[in-house]
Structures are given as structure tokens and as C-alpha cells.
Amino acid sequence: MTTTLTKNDQATPAMPARSMPEAPSLPRKSRLNTAEGRIIIAENVVQKVAGIACREVSGVQAMGSGSTRAFGAIRERIPGSNGPNVAQGVGVEVGETEAAIDLDIVVEYGISIADLGRSIQRNVKTAIERMTGLNVVEVNVSVDDVHMPEAPEDRPESRVS
Numbered sequence: 001m002t003t004t005l006t007k008n009d010q011a012t013p014a015m016p017a018r019s020m021p022e023a024p025s026l027p028r029k030s031r032l033n034t035a036e037g038r039i040i041i042a043e044n045v046v047q048k049v050a051g052i053a054c055r056e057v058s059g060v061q062a063m064g065s066g067s068t069r070a071f072g073a074i075r076e077r078i079p080g081s082n083g084p085n086v087a088q089g090v091g092v093e094v095g096e097t098e099a100a101i102d103l104d105i106v107v108e109y110g111i112s113i114a115d116l117g118r119s120i121q122r123n124v125k126t127a128i129e130r131m132t133g134l135n136v137v138e139v140n141v142s143v144d145d146v147h148m149p150e151a152p153e154d155r156p157e158s159r160v161s
Contacts, residue, residue: 031133032096032097032133032134033096033097038096039133040096041094041132041133041134042094043092043093043094044087045132046092046094046099046101046128046132046134047087047090047091047092048086048087048090049127049128049131049132050087050090050092050101050103050124050127050128050139051063051086051087051088051089051090052086052127053123053124053126053127053128054089054090054103054105054120054123054124055086056123057116057119057120057123059107059108059111059116059119060105060106060107060108060116060120061105061106061107061108061147062089062105062106062145062147063088063089063090063103063104063105063106064088064089064104064144065089065104065144089103089104089105090102090103090104091103091104094134097134097135098134098135098136098137099128099132099134099135099136099137100136100137100138100139100140101124101125101128101136101138101139101140102140102142103120103124103139103140103141103142104142104144105120105141105142105143105144106143106144106145106146106147107143107145107146107147108146108147108149109146109147109148109149113143117141117143120139120141121139121141124136124139125139
């Protein structure tokens, strides 16, 4: 048996070798944590990407709840505004490597809502993961309204020809 010296210079028997507990796993390497440093993506960036990707899907008529859409319509009419807010109707939660997305949409009448929802989920998830490197853990789609097409007889007649 081997001995070691302690602070008091007394000989004590050495402890037998034990297996060391495994070190805690290091954070998973991702496209955002590199040897050169970290890449941090703001929530508003993810909101805009999600909003644009959602609007790309045919069958989405508008985004946002009723009050949000009304406020957005007023805002767009103000001179000097930047036009429509692409992040309208988009809620996000962004972590270091993951994101969760909530979308409020208005669908066009006659579209299969279930199929449209799945298409939106795929398109939004693909766009965010491709552009940001974040892992999208969920895309929740909330259908707030159905847009009814205007019938020709409902439109006011023009007074000029």
C-alpha cells in the first residue's frame, strides 16, 4: 500500500483508486455556439422570418387578431409608416438554441384549415431553422377568422363609367 503526506506531514494510507463520476455534459454544439463565440438572434428577427414564411403559404388571408388587424390598418394609413408589419400576429419565445412560434391567422373561405395549418408549420419551421440555425420546437397556429369573398352584388356601384 502507498502512503501520502498530509498537511501535518503525517503518513496516511493512500485511498484506493475509484472511478471518477462522469463530468456533466457540455452544452450541445450548435450552429450558434462556435469556437469563435456565440451568435445571439433577437426575438424580432425570428418574428419577421416567421411572419413572412407564414404569409407565403397560399390560403393565409391576414395575420393577427381582430384588434391587431384594425390597429395595423390604421397604422398603415399614417404617412411615413413603413407599410404592413410583417411580425403582426406572430409570437415567439427564443432561447439560446431553440425557438417556439405562435401564429394568429385569418384563412380564406374554402381552404382546408388542417392542411393549411400543416403547410404553415412546415414552411415556418424550415425558414427559421434555415435562416437562423435555431431548432424550432413547435409552431402553434391559431385560426381567428375566415375571410369571406365579396359577392359582386355586395360591391357599391361606381357612379362613373
